[in-house]
Amino acid sequence: xxxxxxxxxxxxxxxxxxxxxxxxxxxxxxxxxxxxxxxxxxxxxxxxxxxxxxxxxxxxxxxxxxxxxxxxxxxxxxxxxxxxxxxxxxxxxxxxxxxxxxxxxxxxxxxxxxxxxxxxxxxxxxxxxxxxxxxxxxxxxxxxxxxxxxxxxxxxxxxxxxxxxxxxxxxxxxxxxxxxxxxxxxxxxxxxxxxxxxxxxxxxxxxxxxxxxxxxxxxxxxxxxxxxxxxxxxxxxxxxxxxxxxxxxxxxxxxxxxxxxxxxxxxxxxxxxxxxxxxxxxxxxxxxxxxxxxxxxxxxxxxxxxxxxxxxxxxxxxxxxxxxxxxxxxxxxxxxxxxxxxxxxxxxxxxxxxxxxxxxxxxxxxxxxxxxxx
Amino acid sequence: xxxxxxxxxxxxxxxxxxxxxxxxxxxxxxxxxxxxxxxxxxxxxxxxxxxxxxxxxxxxxxxxxxxxxxxxxxxxxxxxxxxxxxxxxxxxxxxxxxxxxxxxxxxxxxxxxxxxxxxxxxxxxxxxxxxxxxxxxxxxxxxxxxxxxxxxxxxxxxxxxxxxxxxxxxxxxxxxxxxxxxxxxxxxxxxxxxxxxxxxxxxxxxxxxxxxxxxxxxxxxxxxxxxxxxxxxxxxxxxxxxxxxxxxxxxxxxxxxxxxxxxxxxxxxx
Numbered sequence: 001x002x003x004x005x006x007x008x009x010x011x012x013x014x015x016x017x018x019x020x021x022x023x024x025x026x027x028x029x030x031x032x033x034x035x036x037x038x039x040x041x042x043x044x045x046x047x048x049x050x051x052x053x054x055x056x057x058x059x060x061x062x063x064x065x066x067x068x069x070x071x072x073x074x075x076x077x078x079x080x081x082x083x084x085x086x087x088x089x090x091x092x093x094x095x096x097x098x099x100x101x102x103x104x105x106x107x108x109x110x111x112x113x114x115x116x117x118x119x120x121x122x123x124x125x126x127x128x129x130x131x132x133x134x135x136x137x138x139x140x141x142x143x144x145x146x147x148x149x150x151x152x153x154x155x156x157x158x159x160x161x162x163x164x165x166x167x168x169x170x171x172x173x174x175x176x177x178x179x180x181x182x183x184x185x186x187x188x189x190x191x192x193x194x195x196x197x198x199x200x201x202x203x204x205x206x207x208x209x210x211x212x213x214x215x216x217x218x219x220x221x222x223x224x225x226x227x228x229x230x231x232x233x234x235x236x237x238x239x240x241x242x243x244x245x246x247x248x249x250x251x252x253x254x255x256x257x258x259x260x261x262x263x264x265x266x267x268x269x270x271x272x273x274x275x276x277x278x279x280x281x282x283x284x285x286x287x288x289x290x291x292x293x294x295x296x297x298x299x300x301x302x303x304x305x306x307x308x309x310x311x312x313x314x315x316x317x318x319x320x321x322x323x324x325x326x327x328x329x330x331x332x333x334x335x336x337x338x339x340x341x342x343x344x345x346x347x348x349x350x351x352x353x354x355x356x357x358x359x360x361x362x363x364x365x366x367x368x369x370x371x372x373x374x
Numbered sequence: 375x376x377x378x379x380x381x382x383x384x385x386x387x388x389x390x391x392x393x394x395x396x397x398x399x400x401x402x403x404x405x406x407x408x409x410x411x412x413x414x415x416x417x418x419x420x421x422x423x424x425x426x427x428x429x430x431x432x433x434x435x436x437x438x439x440x441x442x443x444x445x446x447x448x449x450x451x452x453x454x455x456x457x458x459x460x461x462x463x464x465x466x467x468x469x470x471x472x473x474x475x476x477x478x479x480x481x482x483x484x485x486x487x488x489x490x491x492x493x494x495x496x497x498x499x500x501x502x503x504x505x506x507x508x509x510x511x512x513x514x515x516x517x518x519x520x521x522x523x524x525x526x527x528x529x530x531x532x533x534x535x536x537x538x539x540x541x542x543x544x545x546x547x548x549x550x551x552x553x554x555x556x557x558x559x560x561x562x563x564x565x566x567x568x569x570x571x572x573x574x575x576x577x578x579x580x581x582x583x584x585x586x587x588x589x590x591x592x593x594x595x596x597x598x599x600x601x602x603x604x605x606x607x608x609x610x611x612x613x614x615x616x617x618x619x620x621x622x623x624x625x626x627x628x629x630x631x632x633x634x635x636x637x638x639x640x641x642x643x644x
């Protein structure tokens with residue numbers, strides 16, 4: 001291979017013709033600089049381009065020459081080439097034939113702001129309808145599992161119970177324990193001003209049993225489990241495993257959705273209960289340390305002062321949150337297309353949607369119970 | 375070009391004593407191969423003989439256990455980072471399914487290698503990307519599409535456009551015609567041959583496609599028994615006496631491809 005010589009360009013503005021001499025390696029590295037210099041040549045000029053000194057011409061260099069020719073021919077000018085070697089001519093011909101024609105572009109109308117907003121709103125509606133559809137699909141398959149127990153996958157259910165429930169116990173317990181500590185600490189410092197330290201037990205019990213225990217558990221499970229559902233179903237969808245299942249006469253809803261959502265339905269109340277217990281434990285510990293309320297006194301106060309309805313109000317939400325998380329996770333998994341990027345998009349979307357929906361549902365429950373006066 | 379290449383031809387890829395091993399499984403042992411400038415060399419071999427591993431090893435994606443790899447005069451295994459970067463700009467790799475970046479449009483994919491060129495005007499990069507897209511036979515509007523919106527054949531072409539973005543001297547093609555319909559595969563063969571001839575490319579390809587071997591390849595290297603069993607022209611392959619080579623080139627599919635190629639040649643002669 002010839003040694004790469006630095007490219008050079010020499011433009012001589014003669015009375016009739018413009019003589020341009022290109023030499024050296026006319027490659028993509030030099031094309032920007034050469035393009036700027038060539039822009040000075042008027043479009044109606046009669047140009048003689050000497051390529052005799054060109055040691056290497058790549059497609060970028062050939063593109064430059066072809067662009068110059070196109071511009072001159074459009075502006076009543078003319079381009080004549082001198083000294084092109086057969087290799088250079090071959091590349092010039094290839095590039096000239098391949099020059100793209102932007103007229104082929106299918107220019108769709110640009111989407112206006114209004115149209116974009118409308119599409120997003122309608123998309124949101126379709127999304128919610130999709131979730132309702134998947135909820136119905138799950139319930140109908142659950143009924144079918146009752147009438148056709150042979151189709152039900154018990155092994156899969158147990159496996160998902162372990163994944164969703166057992167493996168989530170440490171994180172859920174730790175989270176609730178810390179929340180109990182924070183509540184006791186904050187409650188103590190406020191209630192001490194009124195000499196009402198002992199009410200910290202009611203504060204902790206009501207807030208944890210009624211709201212925080214189950215809500216924060218649901219949020220952690222939404223982050224852990226909705227994403228896992230979406231990723232596992234989505235990657236199966238991506239690799240056409242779902243389609244293969246259908247052709248083998250297996251119903252993806254029965255095989256994939258029922259064990260997962262049912263496992264959540266069974267495990268989320270248990271996780272909520274564990275969160276309640278460790279939360280109360282954390283609260284009791286901090287009350288003892290900070291306010292000197294002995295564990296025995298805490299227990300007495302808890303049993304006397306806190307109605308069991310608080311626990312029921314909390315636990316009744318658990319199955320609803322479980323359904324929301326499971327349905328959102330499975331639905332998002334089925335929306336994955338055949339590329340890896342959509343898997344990532346859907347996974348993060350499912351976590352956000354699940355947490356958001358859990359919080360909305362919790363708000364609805366609060367209003368509902370307030371109206372009932374429980 | 376049908377005879378053995380004369381000794382005066384420049385060797386652009388030289389492999390000596392190459393050994394590849396995964397755990398206790400030896401894929402290549404004492405493998406020697408030369409690739410000459412401007413030729414189209416195809417590597418064939420049964421499944422699991424390490425054709426793709428060989429390609430990946432030369433392209434620096436897989437570190438061999440032993441042996442030397444010299445590409446364009448640079449020892450790939452012992453080159454420092456700058457020398458490697460300079461070398462990588464002189465070759466392009468097309469992966470089996472294109473391996474396009476799925477978050478970028480086809481045009482942006484082709485522009486990716488150009489980002490390393492200092493001071494390249496973005497407008498020129500864009501127009502050069504359009505030129506490459508057109509050179510591989512894709513329509514202009516394909517540049518705005520995302521890889522997931524393209525068919526398999528179009529993705530392969532787009533992958534080739536990206537491999538050609540910096541006008542490399544060598545292109546590595548991994549199964550260029552796998553998964554294409556016969557018409558698409560024949561068009562791709564012609565594309566490879568045309569670009570190789572007009573741009574002076576050296577092409578190293580791995581294939582199972584006997585039609586590709588007949589239509590575009592100057593030389594064929596057969597991988598078997600952990601080494602290059604034989605390399606040479608199609609005529610050499612047909613005459614070589616080895617059970618696997620005979621079964622490959624004289625099997626029913628080999629004969630059909632040979633007859634097809636012969637029919638094409640006689641048509642061109644008339």
